[in-house]
Amino acid sequence: MKGRIISAHGRHYQVELEDGHLRQCYTRGKKTGICVGDFVRIQPQGEDEGSIEETLERQNLLYRSDEMRSKQFAANVDQLLIVVATEPAFSDDLTGRALTGAWSANINPIILLNKCDLASGLARAQESLEIYRELGVPIISCSIYEPEQLKQDLLPLLKDKTSLLLGQSGMGKSSILNVLIPDAKAHTQAHSVALGTGKHTTTSTRLYHLPSQTGCLIDSPGFQAFGLYHLTQTDIANGFPEFKEHIESCRFYNCTHLHEPGCGVLAALEEGKIGRKRHELYERILLESQAATRY
Ligand SMILES: Nc1nc2c(ncn2[C@@H]2O[C@H](COP(=O)(O)OP(=O)(O)O)[C@@H](O)[C@H]2O)c(=O)[nH]1
């Protein structure tokens, strides 16, 4: 039987079979590295259980950062939804890293600018997003206080796809998930305060189906940033699509685009064709991944 992993807790996985039936599955032996979104072949056991025999080929695999390491957490993602808000201010660095993670894994990113009902931060937020708009990233304005509008704008983009939600805490990720998938009952901050935990304690990733159409969303509570340490230098450069045409004119095939003579990227940077902030982000990510490899 074939199915898809919709949640993972240690070595226990919830697998949704092709007919929609759910089975609690586990792995035998040393098999590890299975994550939410994976398609698997299982051996059914009893009515509701099974063992995972095989992970089917992945379209891609995403990592979250964990200290100096990257830990895999979701597979077979078609699209990334990066949630930012008019307030509080969001991090340019994290937004850039999310885009790099998406592009290096061949995933299309979309930015959701949430809390557009709060007019005071709107202009500043739009201005910070301008560099991403120029890179061709779709930017959708929304507010959870306009739920019908939010669904009308977003649902067509989510159709038939597996989308991953990502955002810094406080941007409205859980609130948006609740609008799109009322059953998700994702913990909003208020809810976790009510539970007395004060902060997100659960970090379990879960795949939800959209109620009104095919397509699903993967949510990962407490998740802020992709892990990028495992990326090679080429992967990282692929995470900066505006470098591509300039890399073609680099003198050395293994150019790192940091200091080499005859580097097309550095030349484009000098000419203002590549943004200085973008190149600085590239350098930070590259140096971190090199440091993590040594570590
Ligand atoms: N004004 C306004 N507040 C929002 C909106 N979306 C979320 N919030 C509030 O922002 C806070 C953080 O939302 P939450 O969904 O928990 O954010 P998360 O940490 O990204 O999951 C909560 O107090 C929400 O009520 C919105 O569109 N407009």
Ligand SMILES: [Mg+2]
């Ligand atoms: Mg949340």
Ligand SMILES: [Zn+2]
């Ligand atoms: Zn170069």
